[in-house]
Amino acid sequence: MIVRDTHPVADAMSQTGLVQSTLLPTDAVSQRVKPDPEPHDLDEASLIDDAQAGDRSAFAALIERYWDRLYRWLYHLTRDPHTAEDLAQETFLKAFAAVKSFRAGSNFRAWLFRIAHNNFVNQRRSNKRTRLPLPAELPQPGESPVEELLGREGIERLSQAVRDLPSDYRGALMLRAEEGLSFKQIAEILNITEQTARWRVFKARQKLMSVLTPDYFPASQDDSPIEPEPNRNQP
Amino acid sequence: MNCSQARNRVLTVSHPRKASEDVREHVRACAKCQAWVKGAMEVESALRHLPIPPAPQNKKSELLKKFRTPEVVVPSERNEPLPLPPRKRETFWTRFGVGVTIAASVLAMVTWMGQRSRRPETPIIAAQPMDDLLANLMKRHVTLASGADNASKRLDGLNQLAADLLKEGKDFAFIASDEDMKALARMYSKVVEQGIMKQAEMVRGPQQRKILESVQQQLQESGEAVAKLAERAKSGSIEPLRQMAEASRKGDQHIRTLLREDAS
Numbered sequence: 001m002i003v004r005d006t007h008p009v010a011d012a013m014s015q016t017g018l019v020q021s022t023l024l025p026t027d028a029v030s031q032r033v034k035p036d037p038e039p040h041d042l043d044e045a046s047l048i049d050d051a052q053a054g055d056r057s058a059f060a061a062l063i064e065r066y067w068d069r070l071y072r073w074l075y076h077l078t079r080d081p082h083t084a085e086d087l088a089q090e091t092f093l094k095a096f097a098a099v100k101s102f103r104a105g106s107n108f109r110a111w112l113f114r115i116a117h118n119n120f121v122n123q124r125r126s127n128k129r130t131r132l133p134l135p136a137e138l139p140q141p142g143e144s145p146v147e148e149l150l151g152r153e154g155i156e157r158l159s160q161a162v163r164d165l166p167s168d169y170r171g172a173l174m175l176r177a178e179e180g181l182s183f184k185q186i187a188e189i190l191n192i193t194e195q196t197a198r199w200r201v202f203k204a205r206q207k208l209m210s211v212l213t214p215d216y217f218p219a220s221q222d223d224s225p226i227e228p229e230p231n232r233n234q235p
Numbered sequence: 236m237n238c239s240q241a242r243n244r245v246l247t248v249s250h251p252r253k254a255s256e257d258v259r260e261h262v263r264a265c266a267k268c269q270a271w272v273k274g275a276m277e278v279e280s281a282l283r284h285l286p287i288p289p290a291p292q293n294k295k296s297e298l299l300k301k302f303r304t305p306e307v308v309v310p311s312e313r314n315e316p317l318p319l320p321p322r323k324r325e326t327f328w329t330r331f332g333v334g335v336t337i338a339a340s341v342l343a344m345v346t347w348m349g350q351r352s353r354r355p356e357t358p359i360i361a362a363q364p365m366d367d368l369l370a371n372l373m374k375r376h377v378t379l380a381s382g383a384d385n386a387s388k389r390l391d392g393l394n395q396l397a398a399d400l401l402k403e404g405k406d407f408a409f410i411a412s413d414e415d416m417k418a419l420a421r422m423y424s425k426v427v428e429q430g431i432m433k434q435a436e437m438v439r440g441p442q443q444r445k446i447l448e449s450v451q452q453q454l455q456e457s458g459e460a461v462a463k464l465a466e467r468a469k470s471g472s473i474e475p476l477r478q479m480a481e482a483s484r485k486g487d488q489h490i491r492t493l494l495r496e497d498a499s
Contacts, residue, residue, distance in 0.1 A: 060302035067295045075287045085290040089298055090409060096302075097410040097469075122467040158278065159285050177282035198247060205246045208278055209271075 048108055051099050059099065063092050066109065069179065070116055076174045077120050077167055087123060091116040107185065114189045117171065124167075154212065161211040165204050172197055173204035236261045238268050245272060339422065386437035387446055393430040394450050397423060401457050404479055408464055413471030420475035424482040427454070432489045444497060451490040458483030 044065070050058030067088060074084035074091075094115050102111055162170060168190070175186045187197040236244075241261040262268045400423045404416065411419070431450065438446055458480045465476035 056302045056304075060299050063295070063299055063302065067298075071290055071295075072287055076285075081288045081291050085292050085294050088290075089294045092298060093406075093409045119467070126463060126466045155281060155285070158281050162282070162285065174282065177279055202243070202247045205275070205279070206243070209242075209246070209275060212274070212278055 044108060045104070048099070048102065048104070051096070052102070059092075059096050062108070066112055067092070070112065073113065073171070073174055073178065074116060074120065076162065077117075077171050078123075079163055083123065087116060087119045090119050094119070109179070110181070110185045110189055113175070113179075114191070117189055117191070120171075157212060158208065161208050165207060169200045169204040169207075172200035173208075176201045238265060238271075241265070241268055242271055242275075245275060339425075386434050387440065387442065390431060390434040390438055390446060390450060393426055393434060394453060397426045397431060398453065398457070400426060401461065401479060401483075404476065405461065405464055408468045408472045408476060411472070413475075416472045416475035420478040420482075423479045427482040427486040431486050435490050435493055444494065447490050447494055447497075451487055451494065454483045454487040454490065458487060 044062075047058045047061050047065075051062060070091060071084055071088045074087045075081055078084045078087065091112065095112055098115075102108065162173075165173065172186050172190060175181045175189060176183075181189070183194050183197045183201070186201070187194040190197065192200075236257055238261075241258050244255070244258045245262075262272060400419060404419050404423065407419075408416065431454075435447060435450065461476050461483065462480035465473050465480060468476055
């Protein structure tokens with residue numbers, strides 16, 4: 001099991017000496033976050049093999065493993081828990097139907113998330129004439145290391161800022177921040193170029209920083225809309 | 236390198252090895268950028284802990300239950316056990332076939348009862364239900380056989396039967412074979428067109444309007460939901476789902492007409 005750091009910036013800063021540890025009391029945060037399960041362990045490969053051979057309980061174990069994180073990502077994309085749950089269910093049913101076509105050795109998580117993203121795009125297309133759902137009422141955040149740092153108000157501001165991002169940017173950002181995926185993997189899931197994936201994550205982070213740390217960011221950029229991507233060519 | 240450039244470079248970093256020396260140098264020398272980096276780290280960490288509402292419909296448990304349900308051996312007519320089907324699709328097909336047979340017998344019986352307008356002498360006993368669909372079909376079957384002595388009760392039973400078939404169609408639209416979906420759509424259309432629409436014409440009494448409105452509402456909602464699903468289902472399921480949507484629409488229109496006639 002690998003304990004993954006939470007943040008590429010944290011990675012970059014703390015591991016390359018960009019910021020000295022004395023200047024980063026919040027480094028403890030990254031050490032206290034929950035470990036990220038390594039998706040390519042033997043256990044998972046064996047579950048996939050069994051699922052490909054028609055073992056439904058093996059696929060149930062994969063559902064158990066990925067449901068919560070998939071639902072979480074889909075919720076960030078859709079901003080509606082009902083839709084996110086429906087899409088999660090649809091994703092697993094489609095994945096089961098197509099699991100034999102999954103190539104052993106490739107990234108099951110990325111494959112699953114790509115199916116989920118396709119479902120989301122189809123769902124958005126079919127619902128484009130209907131109005132967007134109102135944001136669901138969020139549970140009160142509990143005390144957490146991050147809340148200690150940002151405070152409840154900070155967490156609420158961050159939640160709102162994430163919800164305000166365009167869904168394409170939100171989806172890319174959360175794949176990076178929550179799933180720790182590389183830009184290449186994000187590009188594969190979202191069916192965009194690696195450059196576009198990098199751009200979306202960058203612009204999303206920049207927007208969040210402009211909302212949350214106005215003291216550290218030029219005020220003129222606070223309300224700037226997200227600029228067009230430099231290259232929207234599909235791979 | 237100025238602060239803005241350094242910060243932008245920080246925001247594009249995806250791996251520590253990619254952090255360039257010139258960015259590091261700037262941040263080491265700039266107190267404001269050090270504070271900014273601290274803020275960026277807090278934000279990125281916080282993204283993993285944002286509160287989200289729990290899934291409202293418990294679909295994870297439902298799905299896990301479906302996948303953890305053990306495979307079932309269906310006894311043949313000669314009471315010889317069939318070999319355990321090795322693939323989910325075959326199991327589904329077997330169960331589906333039994334389900335459709337039961338549903339067909341329910342429909343035939345209801346039609347017959349509608350003509351005779353009296354209770355059947357003996358309820359029909361069928362095989363033990365093997366999954367939710369079969370269990371529900373059996374329930375409708377027994378209800379119709381034992382207590383559906385008037386059109387209202389028959390209509391209610393058929394309406395629930397249609398809902399069961401529709402739910403099955405929606406649940407399996409992405410994994411069932413094309414043939415399964417076609418058979419399900421045919422069955423659903425029969426239940427609506429030969430069952431619900433005919434029984435609706437015979438409903439009488441003070442509750443008539445309320446019952447018809449309820450059935451019409453269900454048909455309308457079902458039709459819309461299935462038509463929507465057809466837009467994103469796999470190619471082999473699109474036509475059957477459209478057929479189900481069309482049957483729902485027909486039923487909806489027919490009952491609306493009955494209601495209008497009743498009002499006038």
